[in-house]
Amino acid sequence: MQTLLDYYSTHHERFIAEWKEFLSFKSISTDPAFHKDCVACAEWVRDHLAKMEFNAQVWETASRPVVFAERLGNAAKPTILFYGHYDVQPVDPLDLWQTGPFEPEVRDGRMYARGAEDNKGQVFSYFKALEALLGTGADLPTIKVIIEGEEECGSEALHAGLPGWGDRLKADILMVADTGMVAEGLPTITMGLRGIAHCELRAYGPKMDIHSGVYGGMVLNPLQALSRLLASLHNADGSVAVPGFYDGVVPPSDKERALTNGAPVNIDEVVSFLGVPLAGGEKGYTPLERRGLRPTLEINGIGGGYQGAGGKTVIPSHAVAKLSMRLVAGQDPYRVLDAVVSFLKKDAPEGITIEVVDDGVGGPALQLPAESSVVDLAQSAIRKAFGRDPACTWEGASIPIIPLLSQAAGAAPLLVGFGLPEDNIHSPNESYSLRQFEEGFRYVASFYSCL
Amino acid sequence: MQTLLDYYSTHHERFIAEWKEFLSFKSISTDPAFHKDCVACAEWVRDHLAKMEFNAQVWETASRPVVFAERLGNAAKPTILFYGHYDVQPVDPLDLWQTGPFEPEVRDGRMYARGAEDNKGQVFSYFKALEALLGTGADLPTIKVIIEGEEECGSEALHAGLPGWGDRLKADILMVADTGMVAEGLPTITMGLRGIAHCELRAYGPKMDIHSGVYGGMVLNPLQALSRLLASLHNADGSVAVPGFYDGVVPPSDKERALTNGAPVNIDEVVSFLGVPLAGGEKGYTPLERRGLRPTLEINGIGGGYQGAGGKTVIPSHAVAKLSMRLVAGQDPYRVLDAVVSFLKKDAPEGITIEVVDDGVGGPALQLPAESSVVDLAQSAIRKAFGRDPACTWEGASIPIIPLLSQAAGAAPLLVGFGLPEDNIHSPNESYSLRQFEEGFRYVASFYSCL
Numbered sequence: 040m041q042t043l044l045d046y047y048s049t050h051h052e053r054f055i056a057e058w059k060e061f062l063s064f065k066s067i068s069t070d071p072a073f074h075k076d077c078v079a080c081a082e083w084v085r086d087h088l089a090k091m092e093f094n095a096q097v098w099e100t101a102s103r104p105v106v107f108a109e110r111l112g113n114a115a116k117p118t119i120l121f122y123g124h125y126d127v128q129p130v131d132p133l134d135l136w137q138t139g140p141f142e143p144e145v146r147d148g149r150m151y152a153r154g155a156e157d158n159k160g161q162v163f164s165y166f167k168a169l170e171a172l173l174g175t176g177a178d179l180p181t182i183k184v185i186i187e188g189e190e191e192c193g194s195e196a197l198h199a200g201l202p203g204w205g206d207r208l209k210a211d212i213l214m215v216a217d218t219g220m221v222a223e224g225l226p227t228i229t230m231g232l233r234g235i236a237h238c239e240l241r242a243y244g245p246k247m248d249i250h251s252g253v254y255g256g257m258v259l260n261p262l263q264a265l266s267r268l269l270a271s272l273h274n275a276d277g278s279v280a281v282p283g284f285y286d287g288v289v290p291p292s293d294k295e296r297a298l299t300n301g302a303p304v305n306i307d308e309v310v311s312f313l314g315v316p317l318a319g320g321e322k323g324y325t326p327l328e329r330r331g332l333r334p335t336l337e338i339n340g341i342g343g344g345y346q347g348a349g350g351k352t353v354i355p356s357h358a359v360a361k362l363s364m365r366l367v368a369g370q371d372p373y374r375v376l377d378a379v380v381s382f383l384k385k386d387a388p389e390g391i392t393i394e395v396v397d398d399g400v401g402g403p404a405l406q407l408p409a410e411s412s413v414v415d416l417a418q419s420a421i422r423k424a425f426g427r428d429p430a431c432t433w434e435g436a437s438i439p440i441i442p443l444l445s446q447a448a449g450a451a452p453l454l455v456g457f458g459l460p461e462d463n464i465h466s467p468n469e470s471y472s473l474r475q476f477e478e479g480f481r482y483v484a485s486f487y488s489c490l
Numbered sequence: 491m492q493t494l495l496d497y498y499s500t501h502h503e504r505f506i507a508e509w510k511e512f513l514s515f516k517s518i519s520t521d522p523a524f525h526k527d528c529v530a531c532a533e534w535v536r537d538h539l540a541k542m543e544f545n546a547q548v549w550e551t552a553s554r555p556v557v558f559a560e561r562l563g564n565a566a567k568p569t570i571l572f573y574g575h576y577d578v579q580p581v582d583p584l585d586l587w588q589t590g591p592f593e594p595e596v597r598d599g600r601m602y603a604r605g606a607e608d609n610k611g612q613v614f615s616y617f618k619a620l621e622a623l624l625g626t627g628a629d630l631p632t633i634k635v636i637i638e639g640e641e642e643c644g645s646e647a648l649h650a651g652l653p654g655w656g657d658r659l660k661a662d663i664l665m666v667a668d669t670g671m672v673a674e675g676l677p678t679i680t681m682g683l684r685g686i687a688h689c690e691l692r693a694y695g696p697k698m699d700i701h702s703g704v705y706g707g708m709v710l711n712p713l714q715a716l717s718r719l720l721a722s723l724h725n726a727d728g729s730v731a732v733p734g735f736y737d738g739v740v741p742p743s744d745k746e747r748a749l750t751n752g753a754p755v756n757i758d759e760v761v762s763f764l765g766v767p768l769a770g771g772e773k774g775y776t777p778l779e780r781r782g783l784r785p786t787l788e789i790n791g792i793g794g795g796y797q798g799a800g801g802k803t804v805i806p807s808h809a810v811a812k813l814s815m816r817l818v819a820g821q822d823p824y825r826v827l828d829a830v831v832s833f834l835k836k837d838a839p840e841g842i843t844i845e846v847v848d849d850g851v852g853g854p855a856l857q858l859p860a861e862s863s864v865v866d867l868a869q870s871a872i873r874k875a876f877g878r879d880p881a882c883t884w885e886g887a888s889i890p891i892i893p894l895l896s897q898a899a900g901a902a903p904l905l906v907g908f909g910l911p912e913d914n915i916h917s918p919n920e921s922y923s924l925r926q927f928e929e930g931f932r933y934v935a936s937f938y939s940c941l
Contacts, residue, residue, distance in 0.1 A: 233703060237801050246765035251788045252684060252887030255816050256771035256780035258764060262789035262811075263724060270721035273714060313709060314697035318841035320707035329707035337702045338713035339804050340795035345812060350688050350848070352814050353790050360713075361796060363803050365706050390769035397801070436703030 040424065043484040046171040047477065055145065057087070058163045058476075061125075062143040062152040068103050068126035069192040077103045077188045080125045084186050091170055093184065100196035103188030107207065109181070116180030116490045117211035120448050122441070123162035124190035124217070127154035128465045135467035149470040157464035160471035161216040161456055162186065164479030171480070172487050180490055183210055185444075190217070194440040201447040212413055213450035214486075215441055216479060219458030221430045222303050224474075226421045226482060228414060229454035230298070231331055231406040231433035232441060234366030236376040237339075238398035240383050242268070242391050243357045248344070251352040258354055259390040262343050265358040268383060268393070272336055272362075276322040279336045283378035287369035291332040294409045298431040299327050331433025335365045336379065365435060368406035376400055402439025405452055413451045416489060421455075424485035425478075429455075455482055491875065494935040497622040498928065506596065508538070509614045509927075512576075513594040513603040519554050519577035520643040528554045528639045531576045535637050542621055544635065551647035554639030558658065560632070567631030567941050568662035571899050573892070574613035575641035575668070578605040579916045586918035600921040608915035611922035612667040612907055613637065615930030622931070623938050631941055634661055636895075641668070645891040652898040663864055664901035665937075666892055667930060670909030672881045673754050675925075677872045677933060679865060680905035681749070682782055682857040682884035683892060685817035687827040688790075689849035691834050693719070693842050694808045699795070702803040709805055710841040713794050716809040719834060719844070723787055723813075727773040730787045734829035738820035742783040745860045749882040750778050782884025786816045787830065816886060819857035827851055853890025856903055864902045867940060872906075875936035876929075880906075906933055 047054075064080035067073040081097045081104040088095040088108040095108035103126060130140040130153050138144045143152035150160065172179055185208065187197050201208075218229040244261035245254070274280045291299070304327060310316060320329035329335075343358025345351035364379065366372055380395045387393040407414055409431075421429040445452040457475040458464065498505075515531035518524040532548045532555040539546040539559040546559035554577060581591040581604050589595045594603035601611065623630060636659065638648050652659075669680040695712035696705070725731045742750070755778060761767060771780035780786075794809025796802035815830060817823055831846045838844040858865055860882075872880040896903040908926040909915065 235703070235803070237803075239801075244766055246763075249764065250887060251786075251790055251814060252686070252816055253885070254764070254781065255786040255788045255886055256784055257760075257768045257777040257886075258766060259728075259770035260788055262792050263720070266717045266720035266789065266792070267724075269714070269717035273718075277710075309708075312697075313700065313705070315695055315709060315841040317708045318839070319710035326708040330705065333707055335702075335706040337706045337711055337803075337805060338717065338795065339702055339802060340797045340806070341713050341717070341809065342793045342797040344789065344791035346791045346793040346810070350690075350812055350814065351790060352686070352688075352788075354788060355791070358792065359797070361801055363702060363801065365703055388769070390766040434704070435706055435708075436701060 040485060040488060042175050043171045044481070046174055047167070047480055054167050058150065058160070059143040061159050061163055062150070062154055063141050065141050066126050066154070066188065067129050068189045069129060074103070077126060081106050081188055084125055087166065088184060091166070091173055100200060102195045105188065105196055105200065106184070106186040108184040110179070112179040112181045114181065118181040118183065118209070119212050119214055120183045120185065120208055120210035120450050121165060121214045122185050122444055123165065124158045124187045125162070126188040126191050127157070127159070128191050132467060137468055145473070148474065149472045150476070151468060151470045153469055155469050156458050156462040156471035156475070157469065158190065158217050160476060161458070161479055164476045165216050165483050168480045168483030168487070171484055177487060179487060183208060190440065197440050197444065201443055205447045208444070208448040210448045210450040213445050213448055213452045215452065215454045216456050217438065218434070218454045218456035220456070221432050223459060225303065225430050226425055226455060226457070226478065227430045227432055228417050229434055229456070230409070230414070230431045231368070232404065233334070233435055233437050234370065234372050234404035234442070235363060235401035235437040235439060236366065236372045236399065237361070237363040237401070238376065238380060239396050240265070240268070240360045240362060241357060241394040241396060243394065244391055245354065245356050248353045248355050251354045254354055259388060260354045261358045261391060262355060264388055264391040265343065265360060269338055269341070269360055277319065278321045279334070281336065281379050281382040284334070284336070284375060286374065287371060288334065288367055289369040291328065292409060295332060295433070296328060298409060299331050299433050300325050302327060302430050302432050330435040332367060334367050334370060337363055337365070339363055365437065366404045368404050370404065372400040372403050401437055403442050405442040405445065406433070407452065411451065413453050417453055417455055417486065420486040420489045421482060423489060424481045491936060491939060493626050494622045495932070497625055498618070498931055505618050509601065509611070510594040512610050512614055513601070513605055514592050516592050517577050517605070517639065518580050519640045520580060525554070528577060532557050532639055535576055538617065539635060542617070542624055549651070551651060553646045556639065556647055556651065557635070557637040559635040561630070563630040563632045565632065569632040569634065569660070570663050570665055571634045571636065571659055571661035571901050572616060572665045573636050573895055574616065575609045575638045576613070577639040577642050578608070578610070579642050583918060588919055596924070599925065600923045601927070602919060602921045604920055606920050607909050607913040607922035607926070608920065609641065609668050611927060612909070612930055615927045616667050616934050619931045619934035619938070622935055628938060630938060634659060641891065648891055648895065652894055656898045659895070659899040661899045661901040664896050664899055664903045666903065666905045667907050668889065669885070669905045669907035671907070672883050674910060676754065676881050677876055677906060677908070677929065678881040678883055679868050680885055680907070681860065681865070681882045682819070683855065684785070684886055684888050685821065685823050685855035685893070686814060686852035686888040686890060687817065687823045687850065688812070688814040688852070689827065689831060690847050691716070691719070691811045691813060692808060692845040692847060694845065695842055696805065696807050699804045699806050702805045705805055710839060711805045712809045712842060713806060715839055715842040716794065716811060720789055720792070720811055728770065729772045730785070732787065732829050732833040735785070735787065735826060737825065738822060739785065739818055740820040742779065743860060746783060746884070747779060749860060750782050750884050751776055753778060753881050753883050781886040783818060785818045785821060788814055790814055816888065818855045821855065823851040823854050852888055854893050856893040856896065857884070858903065862902065864904050868904055868906055868937065871937040871940045872933060874940060875932045
């Protein structure tokens with residue numbers, strides 16, 4: 040390990056310079072105006088990997104290109120597939136940036152630029168660990184790398200391509216460096232990400248908005264019907280009332296609950312940040328369990344009738360609500376969505392027509408077993424590199440492409456990342472500390488040493 | 491009666507010319523830019539009444555002026571107070587008018603102009619009946635006239651002035667010509683108008699909109715809390731679930747129910763117009779009873795979270811709903827509003843703060859007893875003038891100033907008007923047929939003849 044850290048010290052200045060090159064590409068994926076920048080960035084990644092003896096390619100797709108690279112190694116070791124993304128979020132509001140988002144600058148030990156952390160910084164610390172391992176003659180397994188260019192806008196090319204790319208991607212372990220730590224300096228294994236599905240509910244009543252005096256009492260108000268329907272989605276104990284919603288949910292094991300609740304999350308700080316007690320979700324679970332180990336059904340938006348200043352005595356013609364479900368291990372997203380849509384559509388009251396539109400599945404949950412050789416491996420690597428046990432966290436959010444990629448590659452996912460809230464990803468003045476960068480390097484170097 | 495109709499025929503051309511003068515004032519009350527036009531219109535009304543031997547005055551107020559006029563008459567007869575308004579609605583969208591809204595024109599037997607019906611047309615047919623009665627030597631009672639200039643924007647001056655004007659306004663019968671007929675050619679007594687109160691409900695959760703993945707299950711979603719609260723406002727049978735809401739409600743008599751249901755309203759046409767069955771309101775009452783004789787609590791608007799295209803996985807910081815109540819005889823609007831506000835505020839779930847803002851009372855219900863000498867009088871007058879029985883209707887809408895004026899004047903209200911839906915009041919190309927104008931004249935002439 041010391042040899043690798045020496046390599047890091049020796050080449051540190053060059054690492055920073057190359058990282059700045061990577062960050063200078065305006066690889067904003069959601070805006071087609073930056074398509075050329077995305078292509079140039081993909082080519083830079085390809086060339087960078089080629090210099091490390093990878094067979095590296097840029098795969099053209101119908102949208103942004105995907106970088107794929109492969110380096111054959113010791114076949115006795117598990118094949119590794121590494122996933123990351125070269126695309127970044129848009130940069131507005133530009134006037135809030137202290138320095139240009141694509142003019143990377145190190146200040147006070149932090150690299151400032153769009154993508155400094157998400158995901159170029161994390162990807163690049165991974166690349167530099169591979170370089171150090173190669174440069175110091177490590178016995179490496181076969182390593183595959185897939186770096187996509189649309190993580191920030193729906194992974195269209197990956198969704199389209201995965202069914203056909205399975206053979207190329209085949210691996211034993213899928214390593215992902217796109218997550219964070221639960222506290223500074225505490226390497227964290229993300230044990231779970233929730234799946235996601237969504238739909239929009241529309242309740243239609245009279246043909247047009249009508250006078251609530253002239254027609255009130257005659258006509259069923261779509262807002263009243265919508266409220267009743269939405270209220271019926273949850274039981275009094277906070278659980279979801281939709282039949283079938285919990286089908287297949289694997290109850291968390293005692294170990295999972297213990298690890299979840301043992302994460303060094305300061306609940307008082309969360310409460311203070313949000314300004315409310317953590318009083319949502321199902322009774323019988325702690326807040327961290329409800330967020331990480333239990334599925335939810337949330338109303339994300341609602342609207343109908345008059346919302347301006349003052350009053351307007353109207354019965355509106357329709358009302359809408361946007362819903363999304365976060366799913367856990369064992370739930371089939373398509374079956375859950377079907378159950379919710381059926382529940383919404385059944386028993387529409389007389390005078391109200393219910394429609395469900397824009398229903399779709401983002402992806403299933405991803406959940407690592409608390410007891411698994413891959414997790415054991417990561418724990419060992421972290422203990423060796425950092426001299427401490429990692430934290431384990433079950434996140435409430437979703438990265439839908441990860442479970443799909445894991446399935447396509449037949450690889451066990453392993454998510455270890457070094458992000459922190461102060462990195463301000465997706466916001467102005469995104470940054471990544473050189474310490475976090477070095478932690479990422481250290482973890483990857485240690486991981487391959489432990490294989 | 492024939493003498494009066496002869497008078498109408500003889501002077502018809504002049505009536506139309508004067509009516510056009512009245513309609514040419516841009517007396518839009520809601521826009522201060524038209525204040526001078528309102529003053530000029532009030533002075534024109536004053537002068538017109540002065541020519542008919544009224545002691546007529548323009549009362550300055552803090553907003554638009556009020557015209558008050560009085561003509562002493564036979565003290566053995568009941569004193570009449572006539573109410574109307576000289577102000578009109580705004581005229582936009584102007585490009586939809588076939589001729590200028592303040593350039594009155596008769597086409598195909600209809601007078602087209604803003605205010606042609608509402609309320610200048612109805613008021614002016616009343617004036618012309620008084621002129622005819624005076625011109626033919628009728629034995630008239632003491633008649634008072636109050637024509638306000640803010641009916642279309644809240645009657646501010648009347649609300650402020652009524653407590654002090656009671657003595658001047660004192661009368662036995664308050665005649666109002668600001669309502670309509672249930673069918674063409676069928677004079678209609680409006681037996682009831684519902685009262686109105688309103689409020690806005692706000693449910694506050696976390697300090698800011700938050701990620702529904704990261705926090706979903708930890709935090710109670712304000713949209714879920716709002717939906718539950720709104721759903722709890724009504725029972726499964728459609729009745730209002732707020733304790734105290736129905737306090738004081740006078741159950742409709744058999745005669746009222748029979749008259750209400752006997753109104754020649756084509757329910758099939760209403761259903762076809764609205765596009766929905768009349769399935770709202772309380773079980774156990776007909777649609778016309780639910781609209782005219784029963785109170786309601788309606789949600790007029792609702793909003794919170796993301797309402798744009800697509801989805802956004804957010805738990806919003808707050809949600810709002812606008813509510814209004816339509817009230818019937820016996821309900822104290824202030825007590826009903828208190829009951830609703832208390833209901834909304836009680837039992838807020840943990841993590842949600844409920845606020846009720848903009849709560850206020852428009853006015854109480856107005857309801858004429860089905861058996862009353864004033865209604866008998868109107869029925870006799872209509873039978874005499876039209877050779878048929880009038881219809882009786884209990885309206886669902888509100889004209890809050892009428893019950894307050896009735897109380898201040900100590901006068902029994904009597905609402906007979908000749909409006910029809912095709913008059914397009916408040917809309918472009920407002921009009922009033924010469925037939926309706928003549929029907930108004932005929933009713934008023936007959937009414938005074940019956941006193």
